[in-house]
Amino acid sequence: MSFVREVVLVGGGHTHIQTLKSFARKPPRATRVTVIVDEPQAVYSGMVPGFVSGQYRKDEIVIDVHRLSQLADTRLVEGRVIGVDSHGQKILLESGEKVAYDVASFDIGSTVAGFDVQGVQEYAVPTRPIGYLCQQIEQIMRKLSSGNDRGPINIVVVGGGAGGVELSFTLDQRFGSMGLAANVKMIEKEQELLLTFSASIRKRIYSQAKKRGISVICNSEVSRVMSDSVVLEDGTSLNFDLLIWVAGPWSQEIFKESGFSTDSRGFVLTRSTLQFEGYDNLFGVGDCATLKEAPLTPKAGVYAVRQGPYLTHNLYKWLEGGSLKSYHPQGDFLTLLNLGNGSAVGGKWGWSFEGRWVMKLKDYIDRKFVADFS
Ligand SMILES: Cc1cc2nc3c(=O)[nH]c(=O)nc-3n(C[C@H](O)[C@H](O)[C@H](O)COP(=O)(O)OP(=O)(O)OC[C@H]3O[C@@H](n4cnc5c(N)ncnc54)[C@H](O)[C@@H]3O)c2cc1C
Numbered sequence: 258m259s260f261v262r263e264v265v266l267v268g269g270g271h272t273h274i275q276t277l278k279s280f281a282r283k284p285p286r287a288t289r290v291t292v293i294v295d296e297p298q299a300v301y302s303g304m305v306p307g308f309v310s311g312q313y314r315k316d317e318i319v320i321d322v323h324r325l326s327q328l329a330d331t332r333l334v335e336g337r338v339i340g341v342d343s344h345g346q347k348i349l350l351e352s353g354e355k356v357a358y359d360v361a362s363f364d365i366g367s368t369v370a371g372f373d374v375q376g377v378q379e380y381a382v383p384t385r386p387i388g389y390l391c392q393q394i395e396q397i398m399r400k401l402s403s404g405n406d407r408g409p410i411n412i413v414v415v416g417g418g419a420g421g422v423e424l425s426f427t428l429d430q431r432f433g434s435m436g437l438a439a440n441v442k443m444i445e446k447e448q449e450l451l452l453t454f455s456a457s458i459r460k461r462i463y464s465q466a467k468k469r470g471i472s473v474i475c476n477s478e479v480s481r482v483m484s485d486s487v488v489l490e491d492g493t494s495l496n497f498d499l500l501i502w503v504a505g506p507w508s509q510e511i512f513k514e515s516g517f518s519t520d521s522r523g524f525v526l527t528r529s530t531l532q533f534e535g536y537d538n539l540f541g542v543g544d545c546a547t548l549k550e551a552p553l554t555p556k557a558g559v560y561a562v563r564q565g566p567y568l569t570h571n572l573y574k575w576l577e578g579g580s581l582k583s584y585h586p587q588g589d590f591l592t593l594l595n596l597g598n599g600s601a602v603g604g605k606w607g608w609s610f611e612g613r614w615v616m617k618l619k620d621y622i623d624r625k626f627v628a629d630f631s
Pocket residue numbers: 267268269270271272273293294295296298299302303304305306336337338339364365366367384419420421423424503509542543544545556557558559560561593
């Protein structure tokens with residue numbers, strides 16, 4: 258009998274789905290592959306704002322990881338991973354189950370910063386896990402739209418990055434399309450929204466926010482959340498019917514608690530081969546890993562997507578022998594921000610553009626990505 262090595266893929270993110278697709282075409286020899294996911298279906302985040310605005314149905318924005326795993330003839334374990342025993346080479350699940358590995362890869366995404374702010378866990382709707390966000394949005398829409406004779410719906414979005422901006426515009430659109438007035442406020446702790454984006458994109462977003470009546474409050478941090486209001490550090494209180502928490506990416510505790518080298522937010526540090534610092538048989542990709550050589554690379558799906566061919570190549574080579582490839586992130590990427598009304602703002606290399614054609618381009622790219630895994 259041939260020697261069987263255990264390959265474990267933890268998480269069904271943007272990178273692992275590509276590896277699974279390759280394994281379906283060319284299964285690695287003498288290897289058992291196990292996929293561990295907390296949810297059998299992965300929601301494609303790039304289309305979530307479109308789902309919020311009512312542009313997409315839920316079934317149009319999910320990738321069936323369970324089905325991909327069947328196609329690749331791999332074992333699927335459903336459960337939440339909470340740690341790694343790197344000496345015993347075992348992945349630890351919340352259920353108490355342990356899964357042995359010879360080589361393992363992590364693509365488990367991120368969680369949201371600021372969960373420790375008083376009241377956030379009780380009263381805010383966080384954008385992670387993203388499947389939970391979609392469920393919550395639908396429930397809240399039903400609840401808020403059923404009350405007759407009410408005044409405008411107060412929506413507070415905490416976080417003025419790309420996710421916060423898109424959700425502000427798409428929520429405004431969704432309530433508007435239901436004939437309900439929404440009063441949307443975006444809160445950002447830095448001096449500007451979209452601080453890591455070009456000035457040209459920012460200008461367009463500010464101008465659109467003004468046109469749509471979306472308020473932007475910068476240089477402000479939330480100090481406390483209560484059942485129906487947020488209190489800012491300067492004491493200002495803002496009422497809300499819906500509070501969306503999208504305060505930037507933060508890592509799950511897994512890596513720190515398992516004793517791996519991490520950055521200040523707890524993301525595991527990786528080398529350019531995508532291997533963990535100090536470990537040749539552990540790989541980390543997507544949001545959950547920070548490349549030591551490029552620690553400021555944004556946590557964005559486009560990078561996770563680009564890493565797919567590198568991770569796949571490196572796993573085959575790890576198993577079969579041969580040199581691993583180094584991944585170096587691109588300097589900039591095409592930004593496409595959904596404004597919810599059939600239009601989008603886009604930009605790259607300091608240039609920006611907007612219009613219905615930009616939304617059409619985004620729609621084409623996003624639908625194609627999901628279709629490639631259907
Ligand atoms: C509203 C919103 C819109 C966005 N839009 C864009 C965009 O347009 N373009 C862009 O580039 N980026 C966008 N992003 C950022 C993007 O979502 C992330 O960068 C991207 O999802 C990271 O991909 P990933 O492969 O690292 O992880 P994910 O896509 O988050 O996948 C993680 C996977 O791991 C599973 N998992 C998580 N934890 C565990 C665990 N403990 N045990 C087992 N399984 C686990 C999850 O169920 C999931 O299958 C957006 C983010 C938000 C919040």
